[in-house]
Amino acid sequence: MIEKIRIKKDTNLPINIGDVYQIKNQLYVIINILNVATISENGKQRLMAECLGQKYRSENKSSQYTSTNVEVTYGLNEVDEISFVGEFIFDSAAEIWVQVTAILSTILEKEQIKIKYEVTPVIEWGIKDVEKAILRYRKKHMHLL
Incomplete structure (x- = not known):
């Protein structure tokens, strides 16, 4: 852990x-x-x-996981919470630490920013x-x- x-x-x-x-x-x-x-x-x-x-x-716990893609939606007032490539974040659903390895896509829709990340478990x-x-x-x- x-x-x-x-x-x-x-x-x-x-x-x-x-x-x-x-x-x-x-x-x-x-x-x-x-x-x-x-x-x-x-x-x-x-x-x-x-x-x-x-x-x-x-x-x-991390041995059970592999790299995956996740999509996160942010409000316009949450832009300072957008993760960057290389950042380590805690995945509370899996209860493991992951590293953002790529931002695969981003789009602005109706006052929201949707970002698709690639994340890899910290080994x-x-x-x-x-x-x-x-x-x-x-x-x-x-x-x-």
């Missing part, structure tokens, strides 16, 4: 694909970095990244890759006394 998570780091500390973070007692492996910004907390600059994190030992990492990331995390954070 993939979830959108937010990571904050101090200056000079990287956020990398394959990093593991514990959030609310769950381990997540970063499989995609969606957005990066700087924020100021207590007068100190920090890096903040919105990421897609794969929950450790969770069901792989979850294989068990071996996740286990390697978890092992690196454990070696880094667990020390013998």
Whole structure:
């Protein structure tokens, strides 16, 4: 299962694909970095990244899906919600993350914009890759006394 998570780091500390973070007692492996910004907390600059994190030992829902076409209708006051090629969005019907790979067509009809998208499921990492990331995390954070 993939979830959108937010990571904050101090200056000079990287956020990398394959990093593991514990959030609310769950381990997540970063499989995609969606957005990066700087924020100021207590007068100190920090890096903040919105990421897609794969929950450790969770069901792989995306393996059941392939690329597909979807049509979405927007009102004229919703143009800022139109997805762009490359954008990652959550498909609430399938409960998976997908990436917009193409805008296939668009038409303006009666105060509405209809757009046909091609979307592809975000592929979850294989068990071996996740286990390697978890092992690196454990070696880094667990020390013998």
